[in-house]
Amino acid sequence: MTMKYLKRGLQVIVDIYLFNLSFIMALLFRFDGLIPEEYILLFQDSFWWMTLIFILTCAIFRLYHRLWNYASIHDVIVLGTAITIGTVAVFSITVSFGAMFPRSIYLISLFLNLVLLGGYRLGFRILNIYKRLRLSKIEPKNTKNVLIVGAGNAGNMALKETSRHQEDLSVKVVGFLDDDPEKEGCRINGVKVLGSTDKLKEVCTKKHIDEVIIAIPSASQQNIKNIIRKCSDASVKTKIIPAVHDLISGRVSVNSIRDVDIEDLLKRDPINLNISQIAGYLQNKTVLVTGAGGSIGSELVRQIINFNPSKIIILGHGENSIFNIYKELLSKFPKDKIYPNITDIKDREKVFQVFYEEKPDVVFHAAAHKHVPLMEENPIEAVKNNIFGTKNVSEAASTYGCERFVLISTDKAVNPTNVMGATKRVAELIIQKLSKESTTRFCAVRFGNVLGSRGSVVPHFKEQIKQGGPVTVTHPDMTRYFMTIPEASQLVIEAGGMSDSGELFVLDMGEPVKIVDLARNLIKLSGFEPEKDIPITYTGIRPGEKLYEDLFTEQEQMSSTTHDKIFITKGTTNGQDLNHELTELEDIIKTDFSFLKKQLEVDSKTVK
Template identity: 55%
Template sequence: MTYKKRLSLLMLLDSFIVLGSIYVSYFILVPNLNLYTTATLTISAVTLFVTHHLFAYQFHLYKKAWEYASIHELTLIFKAVTLSILCTAIIQFIFIQDIYFRTLGIAWMMHLLLIGGVRLVWRMKHDWINRIDTELKPTLIIGAGAAGTMVAKQLKQDNKREFDPVAFVDDDKRKHKLEIVGLPVLGGKEVIKGSIEKFGIQKIIIAIPSLRASDLQDIYTICKESGIKAQIIPKIEDVMVGKLSVNQFRDVEVEDLLGREPIQLNISSISEYVKGKTVLVTGAGGSIGSEICRQICKFNPKKLILVGHGENSIYHIEMELRNKFAGSIEVVPMIGDIQDRSRMFEIMEEYQPNVVYHAAAHKHVPLMEYNPKEAVKNNVIGTKNVADAADTFNVDTFVLISSDKAVNPTNVMGSTKRIAEMIIQQLDRISQTKFVAVRFGNVLGSRGSVIPLFKKQIKQGGPITVTDPKMTRYFMTIPEASRLVIQAGALANGGEVFVLDMGEPVKIVDLAKNLIRLSGYSSDEIKIEYSGIRPGEKMYEELLNDEEVHDKPIFPKIFIGKAVFEREEEVDFLVEKFETLRSHEVKTFVLNLANKKENIKQLVSK
């Protein structure tokens, strides 16, 4: 039905109800009254008629899609009817010097029942026409809060749905035995198994955005044991911005099982140093760099400079950001290698950024063991090039992306990241620019993460290779890491090393087992083999050593440390002379320097 036809029909029905109700209410009270000659009745009818349509217009009653009506729409009807009755009472008092309370009371009740009834019939007609005759899968919804209720409503209204919601499960005891949108709340997660058998559940939807990883693990284990597939609703932010619908469910990922409570950012402090400013990100095409760019754009910088060596990755993030923030943020792609000192200075001079996030680096531990000079070129010399350029052109804040492997490093990669920290600490002493570093653990989903490797091995039928059953790592998601980096820039005073409270370290073998289960296999179908620790790897990782730890966080979940800068002469020597050294000499030198051990005297004296 077109809008004009809908409008005409509703106005005609409402007019008939309004005029009919006032006449009927008078007739009930005074059956012998001449209805067509009473001035009181005429004044009341005209007033009701005019005021009802005025308030109906005010509350958009004729613009509502009544096939999707809810309590909100019924509340608007109540307001429009009540206000029109009150206006009629006022007019009666002004012109007749009396108010017919009983008559108006009857008219008020009839208006609510009939006008609300018309909308209810409209809704029932839509539901009947769009009813689904095909076989639906009985579905249990975990979570009877706002998100779960939204999912239930969407499923009931979707005429193309596969799933039929039959009940809720929620740990909130106040909701137990209640009905929400027509569905019973059966109890807490302990009733999931019994509910699956009782209702013949074929699908479970987890609809609790704030669910802790441990609880999600418990629920997923119950579902797996019962042979029922569980899916989770998309992130609320994706629903709010229209990226996804609430009923576009996704499979539970290993990131969900390892996740923690989201980091709460200080929005005002970040906006203060980003909004309207020019921001430069090196390594902008990488997994961390590109996510920093996405997160930064939420704070409306004036200009975003994307610096990267690989043209394809820079092109992809440029197109993504241009499409999403066209007209509001100027996105500038710059192809350049951080090892090219003149190119870094050229970019800094041309665009004069206020904030620099330095994410470009070599991060692969075993590869850097075989290529120590390349690690120094990129992670040390590259960092110095970008940092010197930032200092020269008066950048306000420079944030270095560091690693947990920089703490007591046993490998070349970690050592070069610690030396990169030393370089920016050295600059911070003499520069107007605030230089800080941000350390975090392994990032799930990044190019160097174990997750893509494990998934590939599972796809090939196994086995999954794990270095050692005791090996542990700290893990975080890409958005978590990016938010920490952005917040660090806002907290920077200069010289700090910021660290996220990453909770407990995770055993790699447990990560592999979770991924096997999430892929729908058992440990009997996909085997785990132990390959032994690779060159440069540590059994356990640290985020701050004992000399660097500050007991209290400077911000919720963010700790601060002042890594002591020493051996300035050795850092200078490495920068100036590393190319004259052999690979094994470079390896020994950076390991000793990062771990505060005495370097071979003849190397330093060269």
């Protein structure tokens, strides 16, 4: 703290000296070195208050709070403005006091002040640039060659950021690529634009590029995908500056240069939400999210709270995950809007107590056991949580007059071949049955895998790559639908606003992706060659897995909605049969474990 004020004090002393030097030099220039005695005496009488006025003006413009080592165009403009206004202020005061020098003196002193005070400050910037240039010529043994894609504002920012930390990061920016033909051959801060992105692989080979930074935040997702694929083909490690919609949403800052992830290859352009429709059913409402500590549940909470509910209840049975999302929300939203609740949805009495006390208007039911192999080994827990937990929450919602209830389902509920899928299909049937009996608007939203969720394949692959491989894939033909967590959550919220009751909404997941292609791309984006640097091995299909997933059955007739990424079907459920089957199932999990899987198959097909 003392050093900071010492430096500022030193700057003030230097400015006092330079201001008076400028004025004396102006007098000498004006009178050809022979200053009349009257002006010498006038200067001796007035220099102290003229200096005070000028220094106060500089302080008002906060010239003593700037780091001139990193001066920008904005800083230069502020400096020029402060010096000009300071000189005008001195002129005005001298005129009002009747102690006026010839007008040319003020003009000459203004010019000299700009040169001396400006030169003194910009000298720090020039020294800083010179120091970096010297460092750039002394290349450490492990210096990484970096190529920046995008020669616009973001590219310039990336160059400055890497140059600023050049010594710490051991990096050297060797060039830019940009698809604007007018920029080819031009230089940005001394770094040349080497050509278009079509030359990426060629430039990477020729210039021995170790890392590429994609700096085009305004580009469409398709353009970004194309560039990432080119980087992947060149097997070069890739980083990216976030997209404009991520910057606007506040999710990330412009300085967040991050590693390119497989999500960047698979995600689509930002979703256009029907804000008025969503706000209509969430604004000033009490919203309850089960499984709020999970991947989808926590993202739902983040999205919902932006629509200004009166309060949001984040419910889950894991205290750590609920604490984490609660702590995150407290940093952005008022405490009286967020209510954490530790409850296990299998505890019917506690679930009903929560609904009685909180009276939620809207419920998003995201709590579920979702890991296929684990649920094959633990079918009783899958049944208790996914079926009877859903039954508890949905019946509580109906009993206490919730307006809407949205069940998060899965593509594994379509023609299920595993315990997890069968239990989620029964959960769909439960809410469809209730939709016929209740004033609550019930609906389910079905979608495929989400990238980056806990236990998903991408973090697993990353860990294997980090350890040097091998990357394990179950089968070379295994395919899955993928969607990012924010995209899935936004579409779930949108679908909730469309519901009239009993609908099964299916999200457009895009094209299915081969898991082995996912693994290869991830290896390449990490800067390695598949099979050469990181081997891929096949372990065989696990119990309950299918090679391909479907989003709807042959019996389900899909129709479009007002949103191009949301489709709808209406199922028919025999409520009497379902009640009978659920009663039997409840008895079975208490007595006969061996019969459980067979009964699940029956229950999941209780549809007319």
